[in-house]
Amino acid sequence: MLGEDPYLDAERDDARRWNTPTPMALLDRPTIPAASFFVRSHYGPPTLDPHRPVVIGGLVTNPLSLTLRDIKASDLVTLTAVLECAGNGRARHAPRVPGLQWDLDAVAQATFTGVRLCDLLVRAGLSREARHVHLRGADDPPSATMPIFLRSIPIERALDPSTLVAFAMNGDDLTLDHGAPLRLVVPGWAGNHWVKWLTHVSASSEPARGFFMDDVYRLPADGSSQPVTTIPIKSLIASPEHGATTPRGRQRITGVAFAGRHAIAKVEVSLDGGASWHLATLDGSRAAGEWTTFAYEPHDACPPGEVTAIVRAVDVAGNVQPEHAAWNPGGYFWNGWHAVTWNVA
Numbered sequence: 001m002l003g004e005d006p007y008l009d010a011e012r013d014d015a016r017r018w019n020t021p022t023p024m025a026l027l028d029r030p031t032i033p034a035a036s037f038f039v040r041s042h043y044g045p046p047t048l049d050p051h052r053p054v055v056i057g058g059l060v061t062n063p064l065s066l067t068l069r070d071i072k073a074s075d076l077v078t079l080t081a082v083l084e085c086a087g088n089g090r091a092r093h094a095p096r097v098p099g100l101q102w103d104l105d106a107v108a109q110a111t112f113t114g115v116r117l118c119d120l121l122v123r124a125g126l127s128r129e130a131r132h133v134h135l136r137g138a139d140d141p142p143s144a145t146m147p148i149f150l151r152s153i154p155i156e157r158a159l160d161p162s163t164l165v166a167f168a169m170n171g172d173d174l175t176l177d178h179g180a181p182l183r184l185v186v187p188g189w190a191g192n193h194w195v196k197w198l199t200h201v202s203a204s205s206e207p208a209r210g211f212f213m214d215d216v217y218r219l220p221a222d223g224s225s226q227p228v229t230t231i232p233i234k235s236l237i238a239s240p241e242h243g244a245t246t247p248r249g250r251q252r253i254t255g256v257a258f259a260g261r262h263a264i265a266k267v268e269v270s271l272d273g274g275a276s277w278h279l280a281t282l283d284g285s286r287a288a289g290e291w292t293t294f295a296y297e298p299h300d301a302c303p304p305g306e307v308t309a310i311v312r313a314v315d316v317a318g319n320v321q322p323e324h325a326a327w328n329p330g331g332y333f334w335n336g337w338h339a340v341t342w343n344v345a
């Protein structure tokens, strides 16, 4: 197994332009504006074509070709979901894993509006033989020797009512970077499933094959490997920022916590290296696949000098964010405790 993208040199200027983080300081807000929302595009965006249709085909009796207008005229759903790149935190894995060296900022949350994929599959006359749904976007690789960004999800996930073909983010039509005109939204699952510039949804009896299914986006499992799917539990401190100087007085620590499978139950902050933990106040709806914002303000003013805060989250099923994330050959899903050090003036 390889890191995320051996075909693209992460130091190339175009790769840098296409792959931009969310400013860490924004990770204590309910949603992130599109212009600040991280971008992860293997080959960069295709040309903007607001009329490019998406074809619902494969093992269906009545293939559909739908444009943005058709989608907007369907029954619409708006939901809030966190989008996290499977490679978020890769730079924190040791030993180092090749691929884009994201720190902790390849994550963001937005509201997404679109139509349920299950509605489209039912309208298309989905066959009983369908077990997987293949997903393809308009971003053809820059050369014929490079693999197509082809993904698939199991049929249960495709029929899950939260899986959307979306056209809007935070109430506005998608921007090109985020997949305009249509992208998939798979709440709770890593970003690589959220196919942008969606052109083909194809029901099949088999999973998709190829580089982006068989060689990357996999985790070791029982001597073999399995695809990365659900995002594990994680919490992140947005403020104070690492290395910042803050005024003397009470220090307010804020951030977000999320998990793909379960709702967050609590977030704890430690100011003594993990010896004692304090409950943070949580905001927001607290559903699986959504982030909750948190805040903790110690009662006593911190004396001048260096302060380190550590955060960890626990979900309603009792899963605790681990002190150290499990290393894996793809460098995925780093979710160790987040520590931030700043200076009180």
Ligand SMILES: Nc1nc2c(c(=O)[nH]1)N[C@H]1C(S)=C(S)[C@@H](COP(=O)(O)O)O[C@H]1N2
Pocket: 037, 038, 039, 040, 041, 042, 043, 044, 083, 084, 085, 086, 136, 137, 138, 139, 149, 177, 178, 179, 190, 191, 192, 193, 194, 195, 196, 197
């Ligand atoms: N067509 C297409 N879809 C794609 C990608 C891509 O390169 N091409 N990148 C995926 C990955 S790896 C991630 S993490 C998310 C990032 O979505 P964003 O750029 O809107 O943040 O898009 C996914 N969808």
Ligand SMILES: [Mo]
Pocket: 040, 084, 085, 086, 087, 191, 192
């Ligand atoms: Mo990703």
